[in-house]
Amino acid sequence: MGEILNISRKEQIVDRAAKLFKQKGFAATSMRDLAAELGIEAASIYYHFKSKEELLEKVCFDMADKFITNAREVNDIYFNAEEKLRMAIKFHIETITENQNQSSVFLSEWRNLSEPKLKLFRQLRQQYENQFTIILADGEKEDIFDDVDKKFAVLSILSTINFINEWYKVSLIRLCMISV
Amino acid sequence: MGEILNISRKEQIVDRAAKLFKQKGFAATSMRDLAAELGIEAASIYYHFKSKEELLEKVCFDMADKFITNAREVNDIYFNAEEKLRMAIKFHIETITENQNQSSVFLSEWRNLSEPKLKLFRQLRQQYENQFTIILADGEKEDIFDDVDKKFAVLSILSTINFINEWYKVSLIRLCMISV
DNA sequence: CCTACCGATCGGTAGG
DNA sequence: CCTACCGATCGGTAGG
Numbered sequence: 001m002g003e004i005l006n007i008s009r010k011e012q013i014v015d016r017a018a019k020l021f022k023q024k025g026f027a028a029t030s031m032r033d034l035a036a037e038l039g040i041e042a043a044s045i046y047y048h049f050k051s052k053e054e055l056l057e058k059v060c061f062d063m064a065d066k067f068i069t070n071a072r073e074v075n076d077i078y079f080n081a082e083e084k085l086r087m088a089i090k091f092h093i094e095t096i097t098e099n100q101n102q103s104s105v106f107l108s109e110w111r112n113l114s115e116p117k118l119k120l121f122r123q124l125r126q127q128y129e130n131q132f133t134i135i136l137a138d139g140e141k142e143d144i145f146d147d148v149d150k151k152f153a154v155l156s157i158l159s160t161i162n163f164i165n166e167w168y169k170v171s172l173i174r175l176c177m178i179s180v
Numbered sequence: 181m182g183e184i185l186n187i188s189r190k191e192q193i194v195d196r197a198a199k200l201f202k203q204k205g206f207a208a209t210s211m212r213d214l215a216a217e218l219g220i221e222a223a224s225i226y227y228h229f230k231s232k233e234e235l236l237e238k239v240c241f242d243m244a245d246k247f248i249t250n251a252r253e254v255n256d257i258y259f260n261a262e263e264k265l266r267m268a269i270k271f272h273i274e275t276i277t278e279n280q281n282q283s284s285v286f287l288s289e290w291r292n293l294s295e296p297k298l299k300l301f302r303q304l305r306q307q308y309e310n311q312f313t314i315i316l317a318d319g320e321k322e323d324i325f326d327d328v329d330k331k332f333a334v335l336s337i338l339s340t341i342n343f344i345n346e347w348y349k350v351s352l353i354r355l356c357m358i359s360v
Numbered sequence: 361c362c363t364a365c366c367g368a369t370c371g372g373t374a375g376g
Numbered sequence: 377c378c379t380a381c382c383g384a385t386c387g388g389t390a391g392g
Contacts, residue, residue: 027207044361159343
């Protein structure tokens with residue numbers, strides 16, 4: 001029971017941390033800022049997390065997990081490359097729009113990670129991008145996609161959909177979802 | 181003479197500041213980091229600039245100036261909306277690729293500005309975006325562009341070309357420039 | 361989860 | 377441009 005309360009408290013802290021990291025940036029957010037947001041003292045956060053960086057790691061790697069899990073699911077379930085690409089994009093957009101604060105941190109604040117974790121993060125992101133590269137290569141084999149520079153194409157696709165996070169407001173509904 | 185040396189020193193400081201702000205983020209860059217980069221003491225920077233924020237303002241507003249000047253030039257010289265759009269994009273890309281560090285700061289670190297300047301910055305950026313909106317509206321009147329959501333179209337265009345800053349390496353030439 | 365506190369580092373100033 | 381230094385704030389710890 002204490003356990004259950006504890007878990008949700010941890011989640012609440014991560015949630016607020018993501019909000020502040022997005023708003024002010026990781027470096028400009030102090031543990032005192034975060035504590036004030038939670039209505040507790042800064043020292044109390046250290047009962048749940050051992051450092052400020054651990055909070056950043058949690059957000060970044062949880063998001064990386066979500067993205068990679070989605071990509072694997074796509075490659076497991078769907079067969080046609082066009083369908084795969086469509087679903088991969090759809091999952092990506094859903095993940096972003098359902099986790100806007102965490103997505104901003106994943107997209108912009110990850111570089112504040114320090115070294116062993118920073119390298120790991122880059123690897124996971126690369127893994128995710130590779131899933132898209134594979135889909136494009138499949139599509140080329142299936143003769144439904146042109147032979148393009150895959151690395152560039154993947155970065156273009158991702159940057160375009162990541163841009164959604166800059167204008168999408170939850171209140172503005174899933175307008176674009178309908179047409180997917 | 182001392183004046184001339186002074187000016188170039190100021191420019192050198194701004195240049196290195198932009199480099200570090202891009203690399204580590206504004207908040208995570210200390211005046212001591214910047215001083216080390218310049219081979220001087222932190223206190224010495226305050227002979228040239230009155231605060232750390234002044235450095236950020238210099239970078240952000242110099243870039244805003246460049247973008248807006250470009251947009252005005254386009255609207256002064258060219259007549260056809262398609263030509264205008266093409267040139268506006270070309271100037272934008274040139275400005276970004278020729279000032280990569282400063283562009284990153286302009287695109288990502290501006291939110292570290294504090295209040296009177298932050299509002300001003302947002303206004304300037306809006307002014308620039310409006311220039312693109314006008315071009316799209318002109319094109320619609322000239323019957324060469326479709327009737328689209330202009331605000332969304334402008335943000336899409338800019339986010340797409342701003343993405344260049346994330347993969348473009350100066351050493352990789354002006355390959356894309358050729359085709360513009 | 362709090363009080364009380366730490367050493368380090370920060371942006372910035374005085375005086376030269 | 378430097379030395380010397382400041383008050384404030386930072387991330388984090390001890391002990392309860």
